[in-house]
Amino acid sequence: MEDDKDTLRILVATDCHLGYMEKDEIRRFDSFEAFEEICSLAKQKEVDFVLLGGDLFHENKPSRSTLVKTIEILRRYCLNDLPVKFQVVSDQTVNFPNRFGHVNYEDPHFNVGLPVFTIHGNHDDPAGVDNLSAIDILSACNLVNYFGKMDLGGSGVGQIAVHPVLVKKGTTTVALYGLGNIRDERLNRMFQTPHSVQWMRPESQEGLSVSDWFNILVLHQNRIKTNPKSAINEHFLPRFLDFVVWGHEHECLIDPQEVPGMGFHITQPGSSVATSLIDGEAKPKHVLLLEIKGNQYRPNKIPLMTVRPFEYAEVCHSLLHAYISK
Numbered sequence: 001m002e003d004d005k006d007t008l009r010i011l012v013a014t015d016c017h018l019g020y021m022e023k024d025e026i027r028r029f030d031s032f033e034a035f036e037e038i039c040s041l042a043k044q045k046e047v048d049f050v051l052l053g054g055d056l057f058h059e060n061k062p063s064r065s066t067l068v069k070t071i072e073i074l075r076r077y078c079l080n081d082l083p084v085k086f087q088v089v090s091d092q093t094v095n096f097p098n099r100f101g102h103v104n105y106e107d108p109h110f111n112v113g114l115p116v117f118t119i120h121g122n123h124d125d126p127a128g129v130d131n132l133s134a135i136d137i138l139s140a141c142n143l144v145n146y147f148g149k150m151d152l153g154g155s156g157v158g159q160i161a162v163h164p165v166l167v168k169k170g171t172t173t174v175a176l177y178g179l180g181n182i183r184d185e186r187l188n189r190m191f192q193t194p195h196s197v198q199w200m201r202p203e204s205q206e207g208l209s210v211s212d213w214f215n216i217l218v219l220h221q222n223r224i225k226t227n228p229k230s231a232i233n234e235h236f237l238p239r240f241l242d243f244v245v246w247g248h249e250h251e252c253l254i255d256p257q258e259v260p261g262m263g264f265h266i267t268q269p270g271s272s273v274a275t276s277l278i279d280g281e282a283k284p285k286h287v288l289l290l291e292i293k294g295n296q297y298r299p300n301k302i303p304l305m306t307v308r309p310f311e312y313a314e315v316c317h318s319l320l321h322a323y324i325s326k
Contacts, residue, residue, distance in 0.1 A: 006170035012288040013272035014053030014247035016320040019066030034272040039077035053222030053247030054121025074143040082113030090166035119148035120180040148178025181217040191236040220247035251280030282312035
């Protein structure tokens with residue numbers, strides 16, 4: 001892993017919920033302070049890029065204040081003269097279907113030293129006549145690379161083809177699959193309908209075979225199965241994957257867990273700001289530094305230090321009643 005020219009270093013985070021509680025006098029800056037810490041860690045750890053797993057924004061139509069603060073942070077950390085040491089070797093017009101159709105650091109008019117790749121979540125999903133997300137604004141500013149946006153074409157339940165962003169650094173090759181949030185009930189039906197979800201494998205190039213690629217999927221869906229139809233079963237995912245980044249669930253389960261019989265590991269980074277009063281939100285928040293060399297990877301979890309402490313406790317009703325009656 002120490003051989004830098006062949007080691008791809010990725011900082012993984014999800015569910016930043018920028019703009020959460022922005023009208024609260026005490027907590028209005030919490031989400032931005034955590035996001036700035038994430039960007040600062042990326043700079044400090046000299047990563048190749050940042051990978052975000054959806055719900056960058058809390059609101060589907062973020063306020064001007066939230067957009068300005070977000071753009072300021074990205075501009076401060078992402079625009080610089082540092083060299084980008086990896087290449088995107090896939091068809092970028094397919095990966096980034098916007099007006100420009102290429103990865104942001106290749107634009108000759110911008111100095112992007114820290115690329116950010118992100119999918120959308122259920123909070124910042126595309127909507128309206130033009131099917132645009134708030135992430136599209138950041139993409140048009142050339143501050144992020146927005147991928148995993150699906151055109152749910154076809155009849156009935158719909159059809160999608162998931163094309164990977166192919167990343168190459170030295171001898172290390174990574175196929176990065178992105179699947180932005182789709183309503184869980186619909187995606188659940190799609191996975192169970194033959195040919196509705198097609199996973200496009202890398203075409204052989206420069207002596208590389210399909211098995212030489214390290215395959216990562218980032219998605220943003222329900223994972224907890226209170227109702228199986230409104231969550232995505234891990235066994236729906238293809239077995240060729242090596243590593244899965246699961247966004248949407250806010251509990252931090254960052255240590256990669258193996259899925260029995262599937263051959264891949266899942267990391268669930270959780271949110272970087274607590275947005276609901278549940279036990280899972282009270283656990284310490286982390287991001288993941290993922291180092292990949294060839295077909296080997298090393299995960300390093302990094303605690304976030306700027307997150308507001310959150311204590312969760314249950315009070316027994318009978319004890320409370322006895323205490324009050326005293």
